Amino acid sequence: MRILVTGASGFIGQSLVPALAKRGFSVRAAARDPVRITQAPNIEPIAMPDLAYPADWSAALDDVSHVVHLAGIAHAPGRLPDDDYARINTEAVAELAGQAKGRIERFVLMSSVRAQAGLSSPTTITEMEPPAPTEIYGRTKLEAERRLAASGVDFTVLRPAVVYGPGVKGNIASLATIAKTPMPLPFGGLDNRRSLVSIENLIAAVAHVLRSQQTRNQTYLVADATPISVEGLVGAMREGLGRPPQLVKMPHGAIKRLMKSFGREADWERVCGTFEIDASKLMATGWKPEVASPDGIRQMMRAK
Template sequence: MFDGLNSASCSQMPKVLLTGGTGFVGRPLLEALATAKYPVVSVTRKSPPITLCGVHSYVLPIFSDSNNWDVPLKGVEVVIHSAGRVHIMNEVHSNPLQAFREVNVGATLNLARQAAEAGVKRFIFISSVKVNGEETGRNRAFKPSDAPAPLDDYGVSKLEAEQALMALAKQTAMSVTIIRPVLVYGPGVKANFEKMLAAIDKGLPLPFRTINNRRSLVFIDNLIDLILLCIHHPKAANRIFLVSDGEDLSIGQILQKLAVAMNKKTPIFACPQFILELAASVVGKKEFFQRLCGSLQVDISDTRQLLGWSPPIGIDEAFAITARYYKEKKSGIPYG
């Protein structure tokens, strides 16, 4: 039984369908579900690299609005949808918005409609803070109630998916929970966060000590903790939640904490921001500079108050875990 559950410790755990179980968020989420003894159906585009007790896997090579979900959805009470077309730095598609819509909107809504018809009680959609926008002023934070203001095709597609899902929730007995993470980091993180770890590991001098911005981040285990809570919490129904570690840092503070976690004496020095901006523009890295040095904060007070949730792992511990994985991967030592 699902409705009215107040604790995941019930004897009859709801059957969960998870999409994207081989991704950066999906794989550890799948492991967490299995550890918590949820019966899980994992739907991925390629064969999963690991076999977990209690997990049944389906391979769906193409995620589209014509997929038939009858078999994977059999007996499922909760869908966690983490798969999708992700934000791409060097886009090559001739019509990126159409490509994002086909997967993130059309295919998502197709799954959600069939889930509702199959009797699924809750659909948890992993969206993105990009629905809110790309940047906040310092000491201002996005809230779930803010008017959406996506600035790229990925963010637009996520917003359109959210809107379609909420409309479906009003028409059916299936509730929808939307989670908008900020930048997610942890073991296996790529992109800019991995570049920061590499720069610190090499002892490169970094000119960001006095950049006066604020960034919200979320450790992957904290995000997963919230997702698991939303499986059963009655107040998660038909709500939008922002999620972070609850401690916003400047880029200088992030680098300093990572240096401590890496046990490196990385020189992090001060340089006027306008000089850094000019240099970034000259070498064609203006967008990269904005992502590092602009402010993007989220207000998670609704998440805390409605769900009684707080991030279980603090930033210092989370950075230490991430740094340990990076160093062990580099040295060829299995993480664990």
């Protein structure tokens, strides 16, 4: 099985490509800067076109049986024009899917839980609920899913929760920075439930759907088996650093001020709201998230 992986030098791609190669897949790793791709057996680095413009994917698709499309604009609220999201996260997917039709067996699209729901949810999120994205990132991801389904190519869509692992960015990286400080932190008692997914569990999900006919033309949420609270998350980070958690209870307003001191006040709801995902649909096909969130967080901090 030869797989074209786009966005191979990104956060997910840097872990996914060598992991798939070790599992026996032959990987054609497409990146804007292919020299960043690890040289190893079963890995063929190639240059990826600029998704800001229409592209010819013929050479990249030659002799490929599957596509795993990771490339796109990451979640960066307020930093980019909506047209950029639409062009790169939606139109580029439709173009690649159209060119892949009739040439490949399966197109696996790495979408996002943001295509399903907003920043927090009072109820558990499942695939049964109508998608209700609240930001341009999620809306363009959802439209990409729809365009892929309409293309006629066989597909699987994965909607992962926030992914964590070595090299993570965004809110998890910000909390990790806070966790590295020596002071006691006011996250004790923050018992919200928030689903995450370890990079290892996500890789296992990709490998599973590539081999599974049962997952053909289906959409799945992907998350670790059990949600974690902010208290548990920061505590696990400090344990991964070899320190006691040192978490104290304080009013939420004090925590907001702490987040503001690190320039992350706007991320309060993204971190401290409830956001619980039910990934049982994918688990029913045989995928099992082996890494529990606390263990995965500790491993991530040891790897830094």
